[in-house]
Every structure is written in C-alpha cells, then in structure tokens.
Amino acid sequence: MLNKNKIICILIYVSSTSCFHSEIRNKRPIVTITDGKIKGTVEKIYDGSPYYSFKGIPYAEAPIGKNRFEAPLPVKPWEGIRDAAEHGPICKQINFTTSQPTGSEQCLLLNVYTKSLDTQSKIPVMVFIHGGSYDSGSGNSDMYSPDLIIQHDVILVTINYRLELLGYMSLDIPEVPGNAGMRDQVMALRWVKQNIMKFGGDPDNITIFGESSAGTAVTYLILSPMAQGLFHKAIAQSGVSLQDWAQGRNLIQRAFRAGAVLGKETKDVRELLDFLRSLPASNLTNLNNKTSTQDERYRDLAQRFVPVVEKRFPNIEPFISEDPALILLHGTTSKVPLMLGYNSGEGLTIVSSEIPRLDLRNKNASYLVPSNLVDRLSEEQIIEVGARIKRFYVGNGNFSQDHPESIRDMATDLHFAYNTHRFAYLYSSLQVPVYMYRFNYDTDLNVAKKFTPYKNLEGASHADDLFYLFYNTLNRKIFDSDPKLRKYTYEITKMWTDFAKTGNPTPNDSLGVKWLPYTPSGKEYFAIQQNYTMGSYADQHRMEFWNEVYKEAALPSIG
DSSP states (O other): OOOTTOEEEEEOSSSSEEEEEHHHHHHOOEEEETTEEEEOEEEEOTTSOEEEEEEEEEOOBOOOGGGTTSOOBOOOOOSSEEEOSSOOOOBSEEETTTTEEEOBSOOOEEEEEESOOOTTOOEEEEEEEOOSTTTSOOOOTTTSOSHHHHTTSOEEEEEOOOOHHHHHOOOSBTTBOSOHHHHHHHHHHHHHHHHGGGGTEEEEEEEEEEETHHHHHHHHHHHOGGGTTSOSEEEEESOOTTSGGGSOOSHHHHHHHHHHHTTOOOOOHHHHHHHHHHSOGGGGSSOTGGGOOHHHHHHSOSOOSOOOOOOOBTTBOOSOOSOHHHHHHHTOSOOOOEEEEEETTGGGGTHHHHGGGHHHHHHOGGGGSOHHHHTTSOHHHHHHHHHHHHHHHHTTSOOOTTOHHHHHHHHHIIIIIHHHHHHHHHHHTTTOOEEEEEEOOOSTTOHHHHTSTTTTSSSOOTTGGGGGTOOOTTTHHHHHHOHHHHHHHHHHHHHHHHHHHHSOSOSSSTTSSOOOOOOTTTOEEEEESSSOEEEESTTHHHHHHHHHHHHHTTOOOOO
16 A cells, blocks of 8 residues: 555656655546546656556457458447446456466457646657567566566557467458457557557557567568558567468368367368357367477477468458568668567577477478578478578487587577568668667576576577566565676666667667667678677577578568
C-alpha cells in the first residue's frame, strides 16, 4: 500500500520537475483514451523514482467462435472507469513448467509506463514486442518491467498478441490467410499512434523493438505495407525475418496434421476450419512438435506456426505477400533507422538440444543445410553442402558433446548471425541508417547462459541481452548487489533509448567510443562488451563461408 503521508516528486517533461502531494498519488491517475477511461497506479522503479503504470489495456478484441483465427476486431467502448492496476490474461499458450494450457483468447492487451501524463510532453515512445518462438510469452512486467528503460525518460509500452495455431495458422483462404498475430501487432501500434499522447508520448517518435522471434517480428513490420507509418525507428535483437526458422512453410499441411492430432482426419479446408473453431482454445496449444515432419525434427529449430507469405485475396489487405529478401531487394519497405545485432554465443542455449541429433547429423550432414537452401538445391547439392558445413566447423572429425564450442558456433551462425548480416547489408543498401552490434558482455547478468550446462564457455548466449535491458524476477538480486553491473545496464539501456530518441545510439561521447553506421562496404559494427569498440565485419571468416553457400544457391547475399 502507498503511504498516505508521503510527498512524492513526479517528473513532468515540460520544463521543470514538479512535486505533488501524496493525495494525488493515492487518487490513482485516470486517463481518457479512445475507448473510455482507465485508472492506473503510481509505482516506483528500482531506485525509488515514481512513474505511472497502466496495465491490461485492451487495444483490440480477438475474434472467437465462428470467427476464430480472423483479423483482430476493434475494442468495444466501455462505460465508467476501467481498472488498469493489474495485467490482464496472457494469450493462450502452454505453460512449459506444468505442461498445462494457460491464458485466454481475449488477451489483446498492452501496458503503458510513463513518468508524465502531460499531453504536451512529447516523450519518445518505445514499444516492446515479447519473444518466445511465436508460441509463448507475454508483455507482463514480471519479465519486462519498465525500470531500466524509463529511467532514461522514454515511455515503455509492452504488448500481447495471439500465439501458435491461434495466431499463425494459414489455410490460404480469405478468412485465414495467416499472420493473425502480426495483425494484432499492427493493431497495437495503431492504438499507440492514436492514444499515446494521452500518456505524455510523442506519436511521431515511436520505436519498436524485440528479441529473438520478436526481432523477426520487428523486421516483418518494417517489410509490411500494413505497418508503414506506425513507427519511426526499429531495434531487432537476435532475429530477423530472413531467418529460416521465422518463415512459415507448408502451413496448410501443418494445419491438417494439427487437425489429425486433435481428432479430425480431413483434407477439406472448410471442414478443418469448422472443427478447429469448435474446440476449446486450450486444445490449440503445444502443437509445434506434434505437427513436425521427421525432416523438420532433424533439420530446423522447433518453431512451426510463424509468419508466412500470404496468398492475395480481393478486398483482404495482406500483412506480407512477398518473400522478405525480395522485398528488401525491391526496396518496398518502411525506410526507418534500424539497430540490429546478435549475441556472440547465441548457440549456447541450443547445444543441449543439438546433442541428441549429433549421431544422425554426423552420419547425414545434409541435415545441417537450412530449409531455405534445401528448397533451392538438388539432392546431390544438399549432400555436398552439408558435408562442407560439417567440414568447416569440425574438419575431418565429427560434432561431439566433448567439443560444444563447435556446436555453439555452428548454431550461432546458422540460426542467428549470418542472416542478421544479410539483413543489415540488404537494408542498408536502400540508403537507410543502420547500426549493427555484436553483444559480448559476459557477467553474472548473463542469466540465460547460467541455465545451460555451458556457462564456462565463452560468449553471450541467446537471450542474455534481455537481462541488461529489463529488471525482473530472474536478475533482481544480481542487479541489486553489484554497482558495476548497474553501470553496464545503464550504459546499454542508454544506447537503446538514445537511438529511440535521436536515431543514433551514441549521440554524444559519454561511452568514449562513437557507434558508426553500418555501410555495405565497411560492414561496421559496435562491440557491446566491457570495453566498447568499433569493428568491421563481425565474425568475418565464418560469415564469408555462409555467404558463399548462399551465393551458390542464388539467394540474395552479402556483396
């Protein structure tokens, strides 16, 4: 409970700092948005500074019943004042701890955290899209609290969106073209554009950012005509839309396999749709592995219901209707400043899942060839390329759990690094500002790495960067106990928020190193580590190997 006798100072972004009596704090702030009034709370970030919090705000309604899987619907306005003190339900998904479904279909909610409610403040806005393989996660503050971001005087918005089958099934029919979860994200951005001024935000200075699958979502939003004009800068961490695992393939066949798993054997799309609409939403989770083919189980990461290039239909606006690489080549994208990068040891979190597949991959190295290459190569070429990949990482030997560093490097390059380089190269060729990084901090804040058996190997693993950006239940004790780590998080979040404010992550010399833009010729990148440095062409030797492979397959590559 709040202390009624305290006087608190809340920073108002006009020209000075104003103090308000605790009476205002206990009243709880009320804001009128497009659909009605909401009542938030006043909270404190880790250092005691206050801010306004509004949680569980509906930005759209998920269609249910006979309209399930379709585009999101506008929110129905409400009477009275809606309480926004707590998060609403997360989107329907499997709880991997209990193996039980959790969440709700009616989950299209967002959260706003701001230090000012002055409508003239024009505070830069950062919209965070959560990761989780397009099948799990939420924008809730237990993982994505605003503390470290809003200390730099920006507004943070976090969102939920439909997941897995409910969000990414595609049947190639007008009602279910695919990408429902991406349409949700677009609706959330429209809401932000329309309402954020009421929270002190600047609707003309919105940055989207996300990590892993959400990094791919950020770059899909850049490519989508539907999202143009809804944001002004973008940050993609450890994921871009060129990644093999972020591109939907054979989703109709996958949907039929899902129907079979759930008890409906049919080859009729309409019959399948009626059946899936009739089921409880809880049944429509945890279907990635159950709908995987044998080839997929050995070849790819286990992400199945993901964004897809849509078939065009009359009077249906597609989210995306062309291959991402071709959109980049044609230049038909939003041209906004982009910051993107990857972690030095992304593959550390994948090594354990790779080990059970090693024997088969050692015997049949063609399983090392990603699907977007398999689609373009003959069987003989696939075998030859697989042998080259294996030879590049282990010479004449085999992948082995005794040498996890080889698996780490292969998984890092195959699933993250190379396609990040490709996206940077192709996008910067459009004369758009691009800032590339390689994240290599390795401290006690590398929480994701600690959960692997390989915490003694070098490198920052997949998701480690999140714990330098968000104060949460997993890093709180570590953060609170070490001033040096707090300094690192301050510097990193300052780069992120300076980019959101200005389009430049180092607009001044506070770090002692200026982050230079990426160019197709120099391939500049910023090394985010204890000693910041600028470099040229991160992991060049490994990237040039993959570039030759992609060139030979006649895929857009790094020049």
